[in-house]
Amino acid sequence: MKNDLQKLFAPPACETAAADYIENYLKNKAETTRDAMGSVTVHIGGSGKKLLLSAHIDEPALMITHIDENGFLRFAAAGQLNPIELINSKVVFSDKICGAVFCNAEKNVSEIKISDLFIDINAHSRDEAEKLVSEGDMAVIGGRSLSRLCCSILLELIDEIKASNYDLYFAFTVQKEVGFRGIMPVINSVMPDIFIALDTVKADDIPCGKSEIKLKGGAVIAVKDGRSVLSPSLVSDFRETAFKNSVSVQYASFNEQQTEAPTAQCAAGGSKAAAICVPVRYLNTANETISEKDIYAAKTLIKHFITEA
Amino acid sequence: MELIEKLLNINSVSGFEKSANSELKNIVGDILGNVNEDACGNLTGIIPCGKNNAPTVMLTAHYDIIGLISKGIHENGFVSFAPTGGIDSRLLPGAEVVIHGKTKDFYGIIGLRPPHILTAEEMKKTESIEKLLIDTGVNNDELEKEVPFGSPISFRNTVRYFGGCVSASGLDNKLGCYAVLSAAKRLKNMPLNSNICVALTVSEDTGRSGGKTAAYNINPDMALVIDATFAKTPECEGRTENEIGGGPVICKGPSLNRFYTDKLIKTAGSLNLPFQIEVEGGDNGTDAFVIETVKSGVPCALVSFPLKYMHSPVETASFEDTEKLITLITEFSANFERRDFLHYVKKTD
Structure with missing residues (x-):
């Protein structure tokens, strides 16, 4: 291999x-x-x-669609991704910027969608996040x-x-x-x-x-x-x-x-x-x-x- | 303003564009000086730059519109129908339509039983499209003769202007065609490094076969697709909708070429044009998605105008956005340079 x-x-x-x-x-x-x-x-x-x-x-990758005012990233799936399997995954952007996927929706597991998830890259405002990533950037799961x-x-x-x-x-x-x-x-x-x-x-x-x-x-x-x-x-x-x-x-x-x-x-x-x-x-x-x-x-x-x- | 109204009044129900071809062909011919129609009905015209080995940019918008198709004639001049393209059946009751018969058009309306005689349950429901009928007021003999099974039906178009906006049925994507043709008018009088091929394509709303076949015939070095995208309205809760008046919308996504998308953004920046970014994770829902995989691959970029109430009879878009869109695509096309992709392979014919 x-x-x-x-x-x-x-x-x-x-x-x-x-x-x-x-x-x-x-x-x-x-x-x-x-x-x-x-x-x-x-x-x-x-x-x-x-x-x-x-x-x-x-x-498969996660593509940023929106950065909110608190620096959290919303994303779309580029590829077949299961939202439940994504929760708590580490994700990596092109220039080694890391984040993790979380879910805060009060829903049954089977009802969770990609739109209920967000990526935290430890940025605390939109400005801070935009210094690291921009809309359209992609992240992959785990880096491998x-x-x-x-x-x-x-x-x-x-x-x-x-x-x-x-x-x-x-x-x-x-x-x-x-x-x-x-x-x-x-x-x-x-x-x-x-x-x-x-x-x-x-x-x-x-x-x-x-x-x-x-x-x-x-x-x-x-x-x-x-x-x-x-x-x-x-x-x-x-x-x-x-x-x-x-x-x-x-x-x-x-x-x-x-x-x-x-x-x-x-x-x-x-x-x-x-x-x-x-x-x-x-x-x-x-x-x-x-x-x-x-x-x-x-x-x-x-x-x-x-x-x- | 004249051109946009002319385009909007052309009846080109998706799949039945043939009837529109002669009119649209004249418009394209007048602007470009040449026009070609392929087997599918795509209309193309070329602005040559006169240089040897110059690359070709395909500037494209689809000219088909969503509509209806007749399925049967019922007693007293009623006609049943099915959708062609993404029709929202909630918006059909109250609509005025035109049935395009063999030799003449019939005016019709889609009505419903009045609310007074409905039960509370019935009031809550939307009538399904199979149950709706067009009332023509014409006797059945004439309908039987003139309206065979599968005749195209379009929405009766009223063009309205208000608040710097235009509202009509079919702005998706006649306004795109308008932008492409307006850009072509400007490009004709500019020094160019690349040949510009304008392509107005068919059947985008019913399977996207037009863009694919047009790109196959043209075999361009790059395709710039112009289409409509969703604009924010007060009831929208979505995070990603675009603003009317915010400028043209450049799309980013895995199915679009990154280099040319960035080039569009840089071009807008250098012109000080306001623009918006939207992201599509998979299929971007336009011809750009199918053109990219034609032949040995055609790099695509997608730029759209924000449109309110898409696929309704009252689609609404702003002139300011359209003007900025035209400036952007003109400037991008005029300064196009072929990028030698790493190990760029000569395309097979």
């Missing part, structure tokens, strides 16, 4: 630090391009069909996010793959958290035949949890994502690859779109799309928990797929 990558500051639309890291890492290894939105694409090459693998480099976990996997794959049956492209995309946006221009430029999204997904195998996805249950193969059924032939290819190489996998069907696969499926001229996910407990909180076993499973599954299928 490339830990430095997880510590970078990269809220949606401010991913420059993460994109720079990736370009720097790939310097002398492969040629990279960055598009107008900021996504980094790498063409590895090879013969065969065009295969694009993608992982996003942004992370596993959102870029899958970028690390892709970087390792780039290092390890020597030959494949495909014309290989890798993309490190921006603005996934605000509506799977960064992937669209990448698809328009690369126009792949096959697209594989690599992403993190919530493992809800906790008391009163709702999902079937388990931490340490192996790589997650998505069969359906939101309203899109992902390519059944790719799903069965992955199933076979996993079986042949004894990679532990689990299957999932998402009611809400979780990955870039549905977006890529119908962008430009269309592509066969699949999504492989790594389960994360307490996703998008300061206490994200992962298992090395799942990361290894996801990586080996994709590696075998690229080199064998």
Whole structure:
């Protein structure tokens, strides 16, 4: 795991630090391009069909909408954030200014909304707060996010793959958290035949949890994502690859779109799309928990797929 | 004042803009000297700067308006309908509408049973849009012939001026079109470093397909989107609404390009123009959100005018704000320089 990558500051639309890291890492290894939105694409090459693998480099953020007269900040969520999980979280702005999220509403827990929360950055008036931050500034949770976990996997794959049956492209995309946006221009430029999204997904195998996805249950193969059924032939290819190489996998069907696969499926001229996910407990909180076993499973599954299928 | 009234009187119900095209095309053609209509109905015109390899700025506003669409004809000249765009059905009773038939228009009103004969319970409720009917007073034979299923219906427009403000239906976003065209008039007589492409787009209120397709055809280096945003009224308790008279509203958000947004703020600062900032955490609800992901990505900035009572027949905006908005977008476009984004890739055609 490339830990430095997880510590970078990269809220949606401010991913420059993460994109720079990736370009720097790939310097002398492969040629990279960055598009107008900021996504980094790498063409590895090879013969065969065009295969694009993608992982996003942004992370959910809190965006200041209003600074009140006592120096407290109100915010909107840029990304999928659960207001209850945000309470009492430490948040960090771009220039290391820290704050914490609190809630003072007299409400039932289930009724608490983002608009009931505020950030305290230890400023005691609007003037004092405006010296540190301004409206539109973004903060990330805890200063460390596993959102870029899958970028690390892709970087390792780039290092390890020597030959494949495909014309290989890798993309490190921006603005996934605000509506799977960064992937669209990448698809328009690369126009792949096959697209594989690599992403993190919530493992809800906790008391009163709702999902079937388990931490340490192996790589997650998505069969359906939101309203899109992902390519059944790719799903069965992955199933076979996993079986042949004894990679532990689990299957999932998402009611809400979780990955870039549905977006890529119908962008430009269309592509066969699949999504492989790594389960994360307490996703998008300061206490994200992962298992090395799942990361290894996801990586080996994709590696075998690229080199064998 | 003439231009704004002309624009407001053009009937361009979202999805049915074709009927407005010839009129609007003439207006755009007169101002820019050239005009092009694409397959969707977007109208574009170019102000060339005459320099080689110059970047292109897309200056855009949507010209469709919210309206209604006919669903059926009932006895005695009543017409049922559905919304096109974000209609607030609470504001429909009492509205005057125009049904656009095959060869002629029909005047109609939306009425309700009087309060005297309603129960206390009924008084508290808003009638749902399915139950409302348009009373045309026209005999059914004529309606059957002239108003087929799916005919566009617009609000009868009365333009009023008061307190430095203009009030009418469809200011969202005819006032944006007015600002773009007024800026174009000024830009035509200015020395430019970039080509300015004016795009008046369709279907923003019903799925935002116009802005996306216009940007695809133009493939600009940057898009500046002009639209309406919420203005504060006395009953508003929201913290983030903007003030009428406070100047144009520059939007910040993750779906907008930070560099060009900052450039707008700096431009306003250098002109000593009052302006306001609003923040949208996710979708900013305008064409800017869909234009950004067109082709290999189009950096977008969004600047709006504060509008009271949005999506009602009495939308209200201030001339002072509009004037400042025009100055801001003119100055921004005139001084546009392409920023070489790090590893800026040549766009694919």
